Structures are given as structure tokens and as C-alpha cells.
Amino acid sequence: KLFLVAGADRAKFEALGIPVAGTFEEMVQQADIILDSAPGGVGVKNKEIYKKYNKKAVFQGGEKNEVADVFFHGYANYEQGVGADYLKLTSCNTTGLIRAVDALDRTFGLKQVAITIIRRVADPGDYHRGLTNALQMDKAPSHQAVDLMTIMPHIEATGILVHTPVTHGHIITVVATPKEGKITRDAAIACFEKHPRIRVVSIDEGFQGNASFFRYARDLGNRRGDMFEVGLWRDAVVETGDAIMFAINIPQEAVTIPETIDAVRAALSMQKEGGEGTAQTNRYLRIGKGKT
16 A cells, blocks of 8 residues: 655656555554654654554664664564564664674673774665765764664674775674683684574685675575675684674665564564564574575
């Protein structure tokens, strides 16, 4: 069903033979929960309509944290979102980053992470952003590091972000330091391999960079080359003192979809425990397809 926001010309849709089911407010009244993917700043205005009809909503990562009751991630703090009226998701980079950091934290206990994000400049087809022969620096710390600490306050995080003139995916390098002891390379790889939403690969298998994951997703038969998992290079997992360093690929267009569905499960109390909720989402999306 197609519903139109305020200001849209219904007659133009109907003249093209496109049926219109109603207005935005009528859509809200019919919905069980709203996934608000409006541009940043618009969602907070939409929230007033959701409140008017006593409807729950999940907001995209570009909204300010104040829009929601819980800044949500399916693995790191699922239980905090159970029954909540308004959840806000993390950005694509933060979503994938937290998956990997949370996996290590649950296994070894982390006290600190330092990240560098090599960020694609725009999504494919975003001509208005433009591509230049340059790498652009952001002021540190990156918002992804700050967001990680918001969701996982027991970990100290900092990060640097560099914009790069590519469109398919981001790459993040991470140095994770345990609270005590040492994280070995073999132990870290074993930890990552157990995570349903992390796909461990190697350069020798053909994964030379970000574009390799996009091509692989198409080979798996995924529509539009979408990939729900983050890729993690086995070759890039190295020990540095007691810490472990690794690199992950973030497929920016699809990586937040599993956590979005997690958020629906939590807000509607469909599953009240994070392990059960994320497992249901993984089954529903067939996450791990083609994994060996």
C-alpha cells in the first residue's frame, strides 16, 4: 500500500495509474510499529504523529539520540529495548563495529578500542555528493567511537575517520585491548567465526577489498548485491602486545537490516532475550548462506 506524506500531489499518482491508499497519518493508524527512515531531523517531527496515535517507532541512525528511549543494537543491548516505545538504530559503520567488539567483549572482556574508518563517500547513484581525487579527514573522535561508548559505556573508545572516493562499503581497522590477559590471533578468529553476522574470509580466497564482497554477494544470489554480514579478513587479524588488531568490511546498504528487525522484535516484546531475538532474525533472513 502506498501512503502519501503531507504536500504530495495525490492526483499526479492517480493520473499515472498508481493507487493511493491514504495519508501518512492513516498509515500510522494502521501500523503495528513504524520504521522511520526519513532524512535526519524529519523523524523527530514524525514522532509527534506516532505519539498522537500511541504507536511505537524505530528511527534510523541519522536522527539525534534524544528522539528515542533506547539507542539500540541487537547484540549489545537487546534487552534494554524490550517493550520500549521508541528505539534508534546505530549507523551502518557503528552497527558492524559493535558486532565485532561485542563478540570480543563477551569472550575476553575489553577495556579499550581504537578504530580507523576508511569511509565510502556516498552510496552508489548519489551524484549530488560528487567524487573527488582526494581523501578527506574528519575531526576526531569519530561519532562511531562515541556511539559505541554510548551503547557499551564500560569500554573506552576513540577513532579517526577518512572519507574515500569509493561507493561500495567501508573498511574499519580496530585495535581491541582486553581488561586482563592477552587475546591471541587464533582465539580471536575462533570468536569471530562463531558470530552469525560476521563472515571470516581471506585474501587468497579472492577477497582483495571492498568490491570483492559486493561481487560475492551477487554470486550468492542476493538481490542488488546486498549483504547482511560484515566481512572480516583472517589475514588482517594480528597480535599487538596483549591487544588484537583486525579489519572488517561494512556493506553499508544492507548491514543495518538485521538490527532493524531485532528492534521490531524487542519493541513488540516478540522475544524478550537477545540471543533468542537475534537468532530468529538470522533464521528469517537466512544469514550465513554460503558460509563454510
